[in-house]
Amino acid sequence: MRLKLRKLMDHALTAGGYLAIGGMALFLLWVLVPVFTKGFGAYVFRGTVEHRRMMLGEFNRGDLARLRAELAEVWRAREPVYRAVAAFERELDAMPAARRKALRSAFREVREGVAVLLGPEPGVPLPALTRRLYGQTRWEQAREKAADILFEETWEYSDAGSRRVLVPRAEQFEGTALAPVFDSVERDLAAMMRPRLTVYPRFLTDRSIDAHFFGGIGPEVLGTLYLSLGAMLVAVPLGIVAAVYFQEYAKEGPSVAFLRSCVNTLAGVPSVVFGLFGLAFFINTLRVSPGKSVLAGALTLALLVLPTVIRASEEAIAAVPRAFKEGAMALGAGRFRTVATVILPAALPGILTGIVISMGRAAGETAPIIFTAAVSVGQMVKPSEVLSQPTPALSWNLYNLCTEHEAVEELRHVQFGMAATLVLIVLALNLAAILLRARVARRLKG
Amino acid sequence: MNEEAKREGVHLEARGFSVFYGAHEAVCKVDVSVPCGLVTAIIGPSGCGKSTFLRAINRMNDLIPGCRAAGELLFDGQNVYGPEVDAAVLRRRVGMVFQKPNPFPKSIYDNVAYGPRLHDRCKRGELDAIVEESLVNAALWDEVKDRLHMNALGLSGGQAQRLCLARALAVKPEILLMDEPTSALDPKATARIEELIVQLRGRYTIAIVTHNMQQAARVSDRTAFFYEGNLVEFDATETLFTRPREKQTEDYITGRFG
Ligand SMILES: Nc1ncnc2c1ncn2[C@@H]1O[C@H](COP(=O)(O)OP(=O)(O)OP(=O)(O)O)[C@@H](O)[C@H]1O
Ligand SMILES: [Mg+2]
Numbered sequence: 175m176r177l178k179l180r181k182l183m184d185h186a187l188t189a190g191g192y193l194a195i196g197g198m199a200l201f202l203l204w205v206l207v208p209v210f211t212k213g214f215g216a217y218v219f220r221g222t223v224e225h226r227r228m229m230l231g232e233f234n235r236g237d238l239a240r241l242r243a244e245l246a247e248v249w250r251a252r253e254p255v256y257r258a259v260a261a262f263e264r265e266l267d268a269m270p271a272a273r274r275k276a277l278r279s280a281f282r283e284v285r286e287g288v289a290v291l292l293g294p295e296p297g298v299p300l301p302a303l304t305r306r307l308y309g310q311t312r313w314e315q316a317r318e319k320a321a322d323i324l325f326e327e328t329w330e331y332s333d334a335g336s337r338r339v340l341v342p343r344a345e346q347f348e349g350t351a352l353a354p355v356f357d358s359v360e361r362d363l364a365a366m367m368r369p370r371l372t373v374y375p376r377f378l379t380d381r382s383i384d385a386h387f388f389g390g391i392g393p394e395v396l397g398t399l400y401l402s403l404g405a406m407l408v409a410v411p412l413g414i415v416a417a418v419y420f421q422e423y424a425k426e427g428p429s430v431a432f433l434r435s436c437v438n439t440l441a442g443v444p445s446v447v448f449g450l451f452g453l454a455f456f457i458n459t460l461r462v463s464p465g466k467s468v469l470a471g472a473l474t475l476a477l478l479v480l481p482t483v484i485r486a487s488e489e490a491i492a493a494v495p496r497a498f499k500e501g502a503m504a505l506g507a508g509r510f511r512t513v514a515t516v517i518l519p520a521a522l523p524g525i526l527t528g529i530v531i532s533m534g535r536a537a538g539e540t541a542p543i544i545f546t547a548a549v550s551v552g553q554m555v556k557p558s559e560v561l562s563q564p565t566p567a568l569s570w571n572l573y574n575l576c577t578e579h580e581a582v583e584e585l586r587h588v589q590f591g592m593a594a595t596l597v598l599i600v601l602a603l604n605l606a607a608i609l610l611r612a613r614v615a616r617r618l619k620g
Numbered sequence: 621m622n623e624e625a626k627r628e629g630v631h632l633e634a635r636g637f638s639v640f641y642g643a644h645e646a647v648c649k650v651d652v653s654v655p656c657g658l659v660t661a662i663i664g665p666s667g668c669g670k671s672t673f674l675r676a677i678n679r680m681n682d683l684i685p686g687c688r689a690a691g692e693l694l695f696d697g698q699n700v701y702g703p704e705v706d707a708a709v710l711r712r713r714v715g716m717v718f719q720k721p722n723p724f725p726k727s728i729y730d731n732v733a734y735g736p737r738l739h740d741r742c743k744r745g746e747l748d749a750i751v752e753e754s755l756v757n758a759a760l761w762d763e764v765k766d767r768l769h770m771n772a773l774g775l776s777g778g779q780a781q782r783l784c785l786a787r788a789l790a791v792k793p794e795i796l797l798m799d800e801p802t803s804a805l806d807p808k809a810t811a812r813i814e815e816l817i818v819q820l821r822g823r824y825t826i827a828i829v830t831h832n833m834q835q836a837a838r839v840s841d842r843t844a845f846f847y848e849g850n851l852v853e854f855d856a857t858e859t860l861f862t863r864p865r866e867k868q869t870e871d872y873i874t875g876r877f878g
Contacts, residue, residue, distance in 0.1 A: 425685075497722035501784070504680060505735040505791055506712035515734070520725055617771070618725040 206597065213594020216587045220313035221372030223248050224293055228308045228388050233380065244368060249296065251365035254358045256295050259285055261351035280326065280346060284355065287323040291316060291359075292366060304384035311388065313369035315584065320363050324356055377591060385551050386575060386588045393554045394592060397468070397565035398599065400555065401547060402536040404472025405479060409536075410529055412476070413483030417525075418513055420484070421491040441481035446541035448478045453545035466564035468555060471547020478542055479532035486528020490521035520618060523611040530607030534600040540569040550574045568596040631656035631795060631825040632677065637691035639669070639676050641684070646672040648849040649691060654795075654842070659817060659826045661836035661857065664846035665872065670829045673846070674797050676700075677827070678714040679707045695795075712739060715793030715824075719800040721780035723772035723787070728764050731772045731783055735791035750790055758786035759816055778809025785816065796820070798828040802835065814839050833873055837861050845869045 223244055230236040266274055266281060293309030294301060301307060310316035325340035344356040359366075380390030416437070424430040452474030456462050462469050494517050502512040518525075548570035555565040572592045575585055632654040639647040647669040654660045662670045672681065679700065681687040693700040700710060712735075723731050732751045736742055742750070751768070755761040760782040764775075772783055781801060788796060798817075802810040817826060817839045830836050836843055837857060844854045845868075853860060853869045864870045 495722070497718065497720060498724055500680060500683070500718065501722045501724060501787075502734070503683065503708075504678060504711055504716040504718075505738060505787065506708045506710075507734075507738050508708045511738060515738075516724055618773070 209590060209593050209597060212586070212590035213592075213597075216377050216591025216594070217375060218371070218373050219587070220369040221374070222309070222311055222313055222316055222367035222369050224309040224316075224367065225311035225372060227293075228311055228383075231307070232304075232383050232388060248366060248368060251358075251362045252292055255288060255292070255355050255366075258352055258354040258358075259288060262347075262355075265351045277346070277350075280343060281352065283326075284323055284343065284347075284352065287319060288355070291319040291323065305387040308388070310367065312587065313367065316363065316367045316369070320359050323359050378595065381554060382551075385579065386585055387581070391568070391571075391588065391592050391595065393552050394566045394568045394571045395595065395599075396554055397548075397552075397567035398537050398569070398596070400468045400560055400565060401471050401475055401543060401567055402533050404468060404560070405475035405536040406529060406533050408473060408476035409480050409483050409532065413480055413528075414487050414518070414525065416480075416484045417487030417491055418518070421488055422509060422513055422517070437481050437484055440477070441485070444541075445478060445539055446544075448474055449542040449545040452477070452542060457546065463562050466545070466547050466549065467562050468547055468560040468565050469562075471543040471565075471567075472560075474542045474546045475536040475539060478539060479536050482532045482535065483528055486531070487521070487525045490524025490528070491517060493524060494520045523614045523618070526614060527607045527611050530603050530610065534603040537603065538569055538596060538600055540573060543567055543570055550578070568592050568599070572596065629656045630654070631696065632827075633692075633694045635692040635694070637676070637689065637693050639672050639681065639687065639689050641672075642686045646849055647676065650851045652844055652851055652854055654825060654827060656825050657822050658841040659821050659828060659839055660842040660844065661840035662827065662829045662844045662846060663831070663833065663836050663872070664852075666831075668846040669849045670846050671799050674716075674799050674827060674829055677795070677797055678711045678716055680711075680716065682707055712791050713793055714795045714797060715788035715791060716797040717781070717784050717788055717799070717801045720804050721777055721784050723775065723780050723783050725771065725773055727769045728772050728775070728783060729768040732786050732790050734787060739791065754786040754790040755783075757789050757816075757820070758782045759812060759819075760786055776809075778805050778812060781805060781809070781813060782816070785813070789820075793824065795825045795827065798826065800829050800831060803831065810835075833861070845872065847872070 223241075226236055226241055227245070230238060230241055262281065266277065269277070289295075289306070291309055293307065310319050321340075324342060324344070326343050326346075328339050328341055330337045330339050342356070344353065347353050347356070374390075377390040378395060379392040381392050382394075383389040420430070420434065424433075452470055456470040456473050457465065457467075462473065498516050498520055499512055502516040507515065547564055548567050549564045550566065550571060552564065552566040555563045572589060575589050575592065576582060579585060630653045634650050634652045636649045636651065637647065638645055638649050650673065662674065664670050675681045676689055676693065677695070677700065681689070689701050695710070695714070698705070724734065726734070729751055732754050733747050736747060736750050752761060752765075755764065760779060763779060764770075764783075772780065775783060781804070785801075802813050805813065814835060817828065820826065821839075821841075828836075828840065840857045842854065843857045843860045845852045845860065845864075845866075847868055853864060853866045855865070860869065861873060864873065
C-alpha cells in the first residue's frame with residue numbers, strides 16, 4: 175500500500191515537472207514565434223520602388239540609372255491618378271455649392287491618401303518632413319493605404335453593437351473626373367509601386383530617419399552594446415574581486431555576514447529603484463555627466479548585475495578543488511599568487527558563464543536606463559562621446575516606439591524588428607556563454 | 621639511536637609538539653628527531669594524527685580554521701611556528717606530495733615550472749633545465765618529454781603523482797613530505813614511486829606517511845609509530861619491525877588492530 179502511494183507520488187511529480195516545463199516551452203514559443211516571424215519582416219520584405227528611392231536619397235545606396243528607368247515606368251502608371259486629381263480639383267471649383275460641400279472632404283481624404291501612398295507629385299514643392307518625401311516603402315503597407323483610398327470606413331450602429339463597413343468611394347464619385355483614380359489604384363497598384371523582394375540586413379546598423387519611419391535601428395543596437403559592455407567593464411572586475419574576497423580572504427564574522435546580506439539584498443531590489451538611484455547618485459550627486467549619459471547608464475546597470483556576477487564567481491571559486499589550492503600553497507605560493515595563478519584560471523568557465531548571462535540581463539533591462547541613459551530619438555553615439563552623451567537603446571526604444579510614437583500602427587515592423595533583434599542578441603550572448611564555457615573547460619581538462 | 625643518526629645530524633626536531641583542532645588535541649606532545657638525508661616513515665592506525673603532524677611541518681594546517689599548534693617544532697634549529705617565519709618561504713624549503721595526485725589544470729611544463737616561476741625570475745633556458753632535471757629526478761622525463769605542453773590532467777594516476785613529485789622537487793626543497801603518496805596507485809606505479817624514494821634518499825630528508833607496513837620496511841631508515849595522537853615508538857625501521865619495544869607497536873605491525 176505504502177509502495178503504491180509512493181509510486182503514485184513519483185508519477186505525480188514527474189507529470190508535474192513535464193507539465194511545468196512543457197507549459198513554459200509552449201508559452202515561450204507562443205511569444206517568440208510571432209516576434210521572430212514579424213521581426214524577420216524588418217529585414218526581409220517586399221519593398222516598393224519608394225523604398226529604393228528612399229535608399230538612394232537618404233543613404234546614397236542603389237543604382238541611380240536603374241532607379242531612373244524604373245521611376246519612368248512608375249510615373250507612366252501613376253500619371254492617370256495625378257491627372258484625375260488635378261482635373262477633379264478644377265471640376266470641384268465649378269460645381270454647385272451644395273454638391274461641392276458634399277464631396278469636398280471626401281476628396282481631400284483621397285488626395286491625402288494618394289500623397290501618402292505615392293509620395294509627392296513630381297514637380298510640386300517638397301514637403302518639410304522626411305516621412306512625406308517618399309510614398310509607402312513596404313508593399314503590405316502600400317496595399318493598406320490603397321484600401322484607404324478605395325474605401326471609406328464607416329461604422330454601423332445597432333442594438334447588437336457596432337460594425338465596421340467599408341463603402342467604396344467609387345460610387346460617390348461616379349461620373350466625376352476623379353473616377354479614374356479608383357480604377358487605376360485598384361488595377362495598377364503593382365505597376366505604381368513595383369514591389370520586389372528586398373533583403374535589408376543593414377536594418378541592424380543603419381541610422382533611423384525621421385523617428386524610425388525609414389532606416390534601421392543602428393543607434394539602438396549600438397547603445398545597447400555600449401551599455402551592456404560598459405556595465406560589464408565595471409561589474410566584472412568589481413564582482414570578481416568581491417567574490418575572491420568572500421571566498422578566500424574573508425573570515426566568517428558579523429561584518430562579512432552583513433556584507434553578504436547586502437549583496438543578497440542588492441539582488442532583490444527592483445530594477446526601477448536602481449534607475450532612480452543611478453539618477454540620484456551618479457548624475458545628481460557624483461555628476462559623472464551633465465545629464466543622462468552612456469556612462470551613468472552603464473554604472474547603474476553594473477550595480478544591477480553586480481550581485482549576479484559576485485554569486486556566479488563565488489560559486490565557481492568554491493567549486494575549484496581544494497587540492498589545487500593546497501598544491502599551490504605547498505609550493506610556497508602566497509594567497510594572492512594562488513588566487514591569480516591557480517584558483518581564478520580554474521574557476522574561469524563558471525565566472526565566464528556568470529558574466530555572459532549578466533550581460534544578457536544588462537542588455538535587456540529597461541527601467542534602470544530610463545532615468546540615466548536612454549533617449550527616445552537619437553543618433554549613433556561615437557565612442558568618444560560615451561562619457562557625456564545619452565543614447566537610444568533597444569529595450570527602452572522598443573517600449574517607446576510601441577507606446578509613445580505618433581504612428582505606432584505604421585511602425586509595427588520596426589517594433590518587431592527591434593524585439594527580435596534584442597532577443598537574438600541576448601540568445602547569442604547566452605550561446606556564447608555556453609560555447610566559451612565548453613571551450614575553456616575542455617582546455618582545463620586537457 | 622644508532623651511530624648513523626648522530627653522524628647525519630637532526631634536520632627536524634619536535635619537542636613537546638601538539639596540534640589542536642579547536643579543543644581536540646590531534647597530536648599530543650610529540651618528541652621526535654627526523655635525521656637529515658634519511659627516510660622517516662610515519663605509521664599508525666587511521667585517525668591517529670599522522671597527516672596532522674606531517675601538515676604541521678610545512679604549516680599547511682594554517683589553512684584550516686581553528687587549527688593551532690603548541691610546543692616547539694625546530695627546522696634547522698629554527699622554530700617553524702616562530703613569529704618571524706613566513707609560511708610561504710618555509711614551504712619553499714619543505715616540499716609536499718599529497719595522497720591524491722593534484723596536478724594543476726595546466727600543461728605538464730607549467731606544472732613543473734610553477735614553483736620556480738613563483739620564486740625567482742629565471743630565464744627561459746634555465747627554466748627548461750630545471751623542468752627537465754626535475755622530471756628526470758621524478759623518473760617521468762622519458763614518458764612526457766614529447767608532450768610537455770599537453771594538459772597534465774591527461775596523465776595517468778601514477779604519472780600524475782610523479783609529476784607532483786617533480787613539481788615539488790623543482791623548488792629544490794630540503795625536506796620532502798609525502799602523505800600516503802601511493803595509496804591511490806596500482807602496485808606497479810607504487811613500485812616506481814618507492815624506487816624513486818630510494819633514489820632520492822641522501823639528497824633530501826624525506827618523511828613519508830604510509831599504511832603499508834611493507835612499504836615502510838622497504839623504503840625507510842626510521843619509523844615512527846603514532847597511536848591516538850601520541851608517538852608510541854620511534855626507532856630504526858629494522859629494529860621497530862623486528863624487535864618492537866612497545867606492546868601497541870607489536871600489535872599494530874602484526875595486524876592485530878588498525
Ligand atoms: N580539519 C579537521 N578539523 C577537525 N578535526 C580534524 C581535521 N582533520 C583531522 N581531524 C581530526 O584529527 C585527528 C587526526 O586526523 P589525521 O587526518 O591526522 O589522521 P591520519 O592519521 O592522517 O588518518 P588517516 O590514516 O586516515 O589519514 C582525527 O581524529 C581527525 O578526526
Ligand atoms: Mg591521513
